[in-house]
Amino acid sequence: MEAIIGSENRRDVLHFDSAYKTACKLFLTSDKGDIWSKRDALESLRGIKIFHTPFEIEKVVEHLSMLVASIYRGSARSSKATIVFSDTGL
Numbered sequence: 001m002e003a004i005i006g007s008e009n010r011r012d013v014l015h016f017d018s019a020y021k022t023a024c025k026l027f028l029t030s031d032k033g034d035i036w037s038k039r040d041a042l043e044s045l046r047g048i049k050i051f052h053t054p055f056e057i058e059k060v061v062e063h064l065s066m067l068v069a070s071i072y073r074g075s076a077r078s079s080k081a082t083i084v085f086s087d088t089g090l
Contacts, residue, residue, distance in 0.1 A: 004041045009034045020046045025067055028053045028060065 001020075002013045012034045019027050027050045029035045035042065039050035051060045 001042070001045060004038050004045065005034055016042065016046075016048075019048055024048050026051070026060070026063060030054075 001017060005013045005016065007013070012031065016027065016035060025048060027035075027048050029050065030053055032052060036050060036052045042048065043050060049063055051057075051063070053060070
């Protein structure tokens with residue numbers, strides 16, 4: 001993960017790692033440079049869907065609807081959905 005995000009972006013690496021360790025399914029960020037631009041590799045590596053806010057809010061709602069539907073159907077009874085809001089630019 002550090003190789004993808006970049007070792008010089010330690011806070012971003014730790015933030016994304018924390019999301020992974022807490023079973024996050026959805027990661028919202030305004031960081032286009034270090035996280036969102038590398039979302040394909042990060043999603044493949046950790047299975048966390050990454051969205052850029054506020055520009056992908058419709059995709060966020062769609063993804064949340066799918067997560068809720070899968071939980072409702074019982075296909076994800078043992079999984080918890082965690083959402084992390086990231087604004088590392090502050």
